[in-house]
Amino acid sequence: MPLNQEQLYQALVGRGAITVQQFEQVVKTREAQEIGIGETLVAHGVISEQQYGQLLAWWYKVPYFDFGKEKVDLDVLDFVPEVFAREHKIIPVQKTDDSIVVVTNEPLELPLRSLLEKYLRKKVSFVFSTKRNILNHFFLFQRDPKKVIDKILQHQPGRNEIDTSAIDVVDALIGFAFQTGASDIHFEPEETRSVVRFRTDGLLHDIVDLPKEIHEAVILRLKVIACLPTDEHLKAQDGKIFYKTTWSNSVDIRLSIIPTTHAEKAVLRLMADNNRSFSLNDLGLQTEDFRKISSVIHQPWGMLLITGPTGSGKSTSLYSILKILNERDVNITSIEDPVEYDMEGVNQIQVNEKTGLTFAKGLRSIVRQDPDIIMVGEIRDQETAEISLNAAMTGHLLLSTFHTNDAATAFPRLVDMGLENYLVASTVNAIVAQRLVRHVCMNCIQSKFLTKTEEVLINELPMVKDELLRISGKKELSEIRFFAGKGCHICCETGYKGRVGIFEILVVDDQIREAIITKQPAEKIKEIAVKNGMTTMLNDGLQKAVVGLTTADEVLKASRNGF
Numbered sequence: 001m002p003l004n005q006e007q008l009y010q011a012l013v014g015r016g017a018i019t020v021q022q023f024e025q026v027v028k029t030r031e032a033q034e035i036g037i038g039e040t041l042v043a044h045g046v047i048s049e050q051q052y053g054q055l056l057a058w059w060y061k062v063p064y065f066d067f068g069k070e071k072v073d074l075d076v077l078d079f080v081p082e083v084f085a086r087e088h089k090i091i092p093v094q095k096t097d098d099s100i101v102v103v104t105n106e107p108l109e110l111p112l113r114s115l116l117e118k119y120l121r122k123k124v125s126f127v128f129s130t131k132r133n134i135l136n137h138f139f140l141f142q143r144d145p146k147k148v149i150d151k152i153l154q155h156q157p158g159r160n161e162i163d164t165s166a167i168d169v170v171d172a173l174i175g176f177a178f179q180t181g182a183s184d185i186h187f188e189p190e191e192t193r194s195v196v197r198f199r200t201d202g203l204l205h206d207i208v209d210l211p212k213e214i215h216e217a218v219i220l221r222l223k224v225i226a227c228l229p230t231d232e233h234l235k236a237q238d239g240k241i242f243y244k245t246t247w248s249n250s251v252d253i254r255l256s257i258i259p260t261t262h263a264e265k266a267v268l269r270l271m272a273d274n275n276r277s278f279s280l281n282d283l284g285l286q287t288e289d290f291r292k293i294s295s296v297i298h299q300p301w302g303m304l305l306i307t308g309p310t311g312s313g314k315s316t317s318l319y320s321i322l323k324i325l326n327e328r329d330v331n332i333t334s335i336e337d338p339v340e341y342d343m344e345g346v347n348q349i350q351v352n353e354k355t356g357l358t359f360a361k362g363l364r365s366i367v368r369q370d371p372d373i374i375m376v377g378e379i380r381d382q383e384t385a386e387i388s389l390n391a392a393m394t395g396h397l398l399l400s401t402f403h404t405n406d407a408a409t410a411f412p413r414l415v416d417m418g419l420e421n422y423l424v425a426s427t428v429n430a431i432v433a434q435r436l437v438r439h440v441c442m443n444c445i446q447s448k449f450l451t452k453t454e455e456v457l458i459n460e461l462p463m464v465k466d467e468l469l470r471i472s473g474k475k476e477l478s479e480i481r482f483f484a485g486k487g488c489h490i491c492c493e494t495g496y497k498g499r500v501g502i503f504e505i506l507v508v509d510d511q512i513r514e515a516i517i518t519k520q521p522a523e524k525i526k527e528i529a530v531k532n533g534m535t536t537m538l539n540d541g542l543q544k545a546v547v548g549l550t551t552a553d554e555v556l557k558a559s560r561n562g563f
């Protein structure tokens with residue numbers, strides 16, 4: 001159990017770390033209810049993450065584990081599989097003669113302790129770190145897949161052994177893909193070997209080479225577990241694999257095999273884990289933007305649209321919002337194409353063009369059932385737009401996604417679709433525009449200054465330059481410290497690991513409403529929004545580059561694609 005409000009008060013105010021006023025100010029915010037009082041204090045910069053951690057550790061009467069200073073014994077990590085560690089938010093870090101030292105943010109959890117002791121067959125001593133610190137250090141678990149595969153293939157050959165190594169190779173690769181968050185595994189045959197590649201964060205990376213005979217055995221193995229005919233080599237085949245990992249997590253995998261000139265090529269698509277937790281906080285919203293979204297989604301009616309191109313993380317944001325809103329006393333119904341994640345407690349309807357169940361049709365019947373909150377996967381056509389607007393006007397909170405490059409453009413686009421501008425003005429509560437940029441690899445991050453080429457490039461973009469100087473408080477571009485990954489095995493030498501969202505949240509206020517009604521162009525609406533406190537995607541991205549979440553290069557690349 002996390003600390004309750006009174007306990008937290010004792011730990012923080014009681015020790016003089018913050019004042020009563022600071023505590024009370026935060027307690028009342030909605031953000032504190034969403035992410036917790038302590039986390040909000042850290043997010044607002046009232047106390048540092050480390051100080052917060054130390055105070056809690058003191059309260060729990062266990063030692064504080066400082067990842068920045070103390071050594072993590074990588075061999076001890078192997079005692080527990082990563083999936084298990086993630087599930088329980090623990091990291092085994094050290095070994096003493098008679099016990100294993102495990103970092104947790106809930107050191108009073110007795111069932112967890114006994115589970116671990118049973119599994120490790122050793123005494124466990126808990127040390128404390130904050131949840132955020134623990135989540136940020138799961139990268140420690142990642143190993144070099146090349147080494148593991150090489151080890152499996154060392155026991156060569158002999159017909160039977162090839163078969164068993166193929167089983168191990170498939171298991172190891174699916175395991176790696178699952179742990180590293182890869183979405184696809186490609187087995188691409190060439191003349192003498194085959195290349196295994198993972199798609200991670202949208203990009204393909206070479207992972208390991210397999211000898212030709214192992215490739216064939218792997219394809220055979222995949223066909224067997226997907227229940228496909230093993231004697232068919234000339235046709236394209238599709239199958240499904242229900243894969244269970246060692247620690248009871250299960251993954252749905254779609255298998256596609258096509259014949260190529262060299263051999264059969266296989267692609268595995270790992271479907272998202274249904275246990276995946278969505279959290280607005282994990283998307284990388286800054287405090288102020290978080291506050292804006294929290295307040296918009298708690299309005300009783302109106303429309304919230306999330307815009308951006310395909311692959312910009314719109315559905316993740318939608319699901320994260322639904323997760324916050326998903327409480328027993330509200331009825332949430334969604335119509336989606338496809339239903340990407342099953343959400344318990346949400347009535348999810350799948351669009352089915354074949355049976356005539358379109359977004360518009362589904363939405364009509366949803367409205368008749370009068371739910372509190374409606375989620376429409378995407379507004380693509382005028383009819384869906386009209387029904388959505390209508391539903392939002394008549395007492396429902398309607399969430400959806402929409403295709404525009406930035407937030408302000410959504411208003412003229414909705415009007416172009418045939419919606420009345422005064423209805424748009426009075427019904428839309430806010431528009432969120434977003435992109436995903438790559439996150440700097442935390443294992444090989446280094447600080448750096450701009451290269452001459454980058455400096456020249458930014459000098460040609462006065463807006464970017466001004467923003468950077470303003471955010472960093474420096475006088476020259478050459479003085480600003482940025483960050484980048486050097487490249488290591490954890491990030492496949494790319495210097496990036498994972499992605500982070502960049503956002504702009506346009507909340508409709510009186511002035512924006514007026515601008516929509518008088519049919520002002522998008523640029524004008526954006527100008528007003530910025531004047532009234534909107535952080536643009538560009539600005540948000542640059543702020544994230546200056547603190548090392550991403551690189552200036554990534555933000556500029558994203559902005560060249562239209563914002």
Ligand SMILES: [Zn+2]
Pocket residue numbers: 441442443444445485486487488489490491492493494495496
């Ligand atoms: Zn790296």
